[in-house]
Amino acid sequence: MTRRSSICTFISRSKLWLVTLIVFHLSLLSASAQGFLKLQQDSIPFFRGFAVSADLVGLAQMQLGDYGQYEAALRLNLHDQYFPIVELGVGKANHVDDEVTHITYKTSAPYFRVGVDVNIAKNKHANNRIYVGVRYAYTSYKVDVNRSPFEDPVWKNTTYYDVSDVACSQHWAEVLFGIDAQLVGPLHLGWSVRYRNRLSNDDGIIGKTWYVPGYGIQDTSNLGATFNVSIDI
Numbered sequence: 001m002t003r004r005s006s007i008c009t010f011i012s013r014s015k016l017w018l019v020t021l022i023v024f025h026l027s028l029l030s031a032s033a034q035g036f037l038k039l040q041q042d043s044i045p046f047f048r049g050f051a052v053s054a055d056l057v058g059l060a061q062m063q064l065g066d067y068g069q070y071e072a073a074l075r076l077n078l079h080d081q082y083f084p085i086v087e088l089g090v091g092k093a094n095h096v097d098d099e100v101t102h103i104t105y106k107t108s109a110p111y112f113r114v115g116v117d118v119n120i121a122k123n124k125h126a127n128n129r130i131y132v133g134v135r136y137a138y139t140s141y142k143v144d145v146n147r148s149p150f151e152d153p154v155w156k157n158t159t160y161y162d163v164s165d166v167a168c169s170q171h172w173a174e175v176l177f178g179i180d181a182q183l184v185g186p187l188h189l190g191w192s193v194r195y196r197n198r199l200s201n202d203d204g205i206i207g208k209t210w211y212v213p214g215y216g217i218q219d220t221s222n223l224g225a226t227f228n229v230s231i232d233i
Contacts, residue, residue, distance in 0.1 A: 044079060044080065044125055045079075046078060046079050047076075047077070047078060047079075048077035048078065048079065048080055049076075049077050049232060049233055050074060050075060050076045050077060050232075050233055051074075051075045051077065051188070051230045051231060051232045051233065052072065052073070052074055052075075052230065052231055052233065053072065053073045053075065053188075053190075053228040053229060053230030053231070054071065054072050054073075054228065054229055054230075055069075055071040055072075055073075055089075055226045055227065055228055056227045056228070056229060057225055057226050057227050058070060058071050058089065058091075058226075062092065066093060066094050066095045066096070067091075067092065067093035067094075067095060067211050067216075067217070068091070068092065069089045069090060069091040069092065069111075069213060069214060070089055070090050071087060071088070071089030071090075071214075071226075072087075072088055072089070073085055073086065073087040073088070073228070073230075074086050075117070075230075077232075079124070080119060080124045080125045080129075081118065081119050081124050082116060082117075082118060082119075083116060083117040083118070083119065083131070083133075084115075084116050085113075085114070085115055085116065085117060085133075086112065086113070086114050087112065087113040087114075087135070088110070088111075088112050089110065089111055089112075089213070089214055090108065090109065090110050090111075090213065091107070091108070091109060091110075091111055091139070091141075091211070091212070091213025091214050091215075092107065092108040092213070093105060093106065093107050093108075093210065093211040094106050095210060095211065097210075102147055103145060103146070103147045103161070104144075104145070104146055104147065105143065105144070105145055105209075105210045105211065106143070106144040106145075107141050107142065107143045107144070107209070107211060107213065108141075108213075109139055109140065109141030109142065109213045110139070110213070111137065111138065111139035111141075111213045111214030111215075112137065112138060112139075112214075113135040113136065113137040113174070113214070114135065114136055114137075115133055115134045115135035115136060115174075116133060116134065117131040117132070117133035117176075117178070118131065118132055118133065119131060120132055127181075127182035128179075128180065128181045128182060129179070129180045130178075130179055130180075131176070131177065131178040131179070131180065131192070132175075132176070132177055132178075133175070133176045133178070133192075134173070134174065134175055134176075135173065135174040135175075135176070135194075136171075136173055137171070137172050137173070137174065137196075137214055137215070138169070138170070138171050138172075139169065139170055139212060139213045139214050139215070140167075140168075140169040141168055141169070141212070141213050142165045142166060142167055142168070143163075143165075143166045143168055143204065143206065143209055144163070144164045144165065144166075145161070145162075145163045145166070145206055146161060146162040146163065146164070147161040147162075163205070163206060166204035166205060166206050167202075167204055168201075168202055168203050168204045168209055168212075169201065169202045170198060170200070170201040170202070170212050170215060171198070171199040171200045171201070172196055172197060172198045172199055172201075172215055173196070173197055173199055174194045174195065174196045174197075174224075175194070175195050176192045176193065176194040176195070177192065177193055178190055178191060178192030178193070178226075179191060179192075180228075180230070186231050186232040186233070187229070187230075187231060188228075188229075188230045188231070188232065189227075189228070189229060189230075190227075190228045190230060191225065191226060191227045191228070192225065192226045192228075193223065193224075193225050194223065194224045194225065194226070195222055195223060195224075196215060196216075196222050196223075196224055197222060198215075
């Protein structure tokens, strides 16, 4: 594939998401316009600190299955309404395809997401919040795919399959809805439901990869979820 055709493919896949993000931000600006003067006169400081959090869903996946991720986030609090956020993690998989093929898929790589959450609760300064948000995400990872030696059923000779360190990458976007509730003091619990869409991807020489760090299994639904424990600082 030429560089020009790659760029055209990326633009085509990104068009819908660019329109979605533009409409989303325009709606936020429209909703905030009426309250701008109130925000200026509000006695609450503009910068309200930040929070650190960890996702428990990915941790549970790691402990109970053959893939998952360790993920933490840093989120700024601007006037209890706007929350710029960076999410960093490491996604891992060690998966045996099935009992027939015995093909093993392995990967381990970091990923990141950046974006913003907006508190849409009527009382912005309450301890409990309702969010809508957007994310841009990226990961660059390497994949090992192999099968232990086996006897060919026709030719009766021993054969095997082994591909290592195949370089892959993926860009994707997410829109989300979430809730954050104060448990006690600075400790909060929250969850989010996310819709994910690939913007661009490179699966190397092996076709579609089974698992993408931070994105999940590619053949499942575009929906995802997080369950976070966070501390306000």
